[in-house]
């Protein structure tokens with residue numbers, strides 16, 4: 001795919017975006033011996049967007065079988081605690097098993113499948129670990145890219161940067177950066193006022209059919225109505241109907257949680273390809289452009305394995321499964 005004969009470890013890898021996708025890819029590239037890895041991040045911090053607005057849950061049961069092996073590989077590493085602090089709370093998938101929810105979370109009801117291997121990770125710590133020692137240029141926005149003979153010239157707000165491989169890990173902006181059919185979807189998280197009765201060690205509860213989840217956070221509950229609203233990248237619209245929907249779902253399915261007072265809330269964006277699967281691999285049309293995008297609602301869980309897949313493909317020629325390849329969305 002590449003026009004030059006430079007050995008893979010000596011190529012210059014420039015990554016757009018220092019969120020979980022870009023940070024993990026940089027981590028693995030460097031771990032495997034890449035000599036020149038540069039991250040360009042438009043913000044002054046790596047966690048301004050999805051990677052700093054998520055629920056931090058490591059949920060290993062994937063709805064999509066194509067992602068299960070990656071989730072298992074990632075979770076094994078995240079669970080080890082080697083990368084960042086991990087709370088092995090377990091997770092309850094409501095309606096999918098016969099475990100009594102109240103045995104694990106006394107004020108909650110229903111039956112569930114208890115997944116002992118699930119938990120909650122310190123996402124800020126994980127990002128820091130991925131980025132430790134990396135060459136990250138903050139406040140540096142990528143404006144475009146041009147081909148010059150055997151290299152790419154990346155135009156940025158801080159001047160031009162040379163790349164042999166440009167890695168598009170721009171999250172909600174990855175569709176714009178890489179000309180891909182990606183849709184950001186808004187999702188709102190709420191945290192209720194602290195209550196001493198809520199134990200931080202309780203597992204998360206996720207009802208995929210009714211569409212809500214909750215877990216202990218900051219002494220209260222972190223709550224989500226699983227809202228999904230298409231939006232432009234970075235357009236964090238606060239929709240009051242979501243809170244009404246959350247209240248209705250909790251009254252119906254978890255009435256014993258009582259009246260919860262919301263202390264704070266925020267909106268984040270999960271970014272999806274049309275088929276809901278991540279995009280990992282070389283662009284079908286632009287030589288030297290490689291995507292690590294569309295991590296949707298599982299980018300915390302999948303980050304370790306997706307970055308590893310990308311780096312091994314770039315440095316060692318590992319095959320990318322067709323279901324994840326960029327080519328599946330870019331018919332020649």
Ligand SMILES: Cc1cc2nc3c(=O)[nH]c(=O)nc-3n(C[C@H](O)[C@H](O)[C@H](O)COP(=O)(O)OP(=O)(O)OC[C@H]3O[C@@H](n4cnc5c(N)ncnc54)[C@H](O)[C@@H]3O)c2cc1C
Pocket residue numbers: 016017018019020021022040041042043045046047048049050051052053054055056057058059140141142143169170171172173174177187188189267268269270271292293294295296297298299300301302
């Ligand atoms: C509400 C919510 C809850 C979630 N809960 C979970 C969960 O519990 N478990 C789980 O596994 N996943 C969860 N996720 C999903 C997870 O957070 C995402 O999949 C993941 O953070 C995506 O990472 P990313 O690096 O692709 O995107 P981002 O974190 O958005 O990073 C992309 C970066 O690219 C930068 N960028 C964009 N364009 C440019 C440019 N032109 N130049 C320079 N920089 C640029 C941006 O500034 C940004 O920092 C949740 C997401 C949301 C929104």
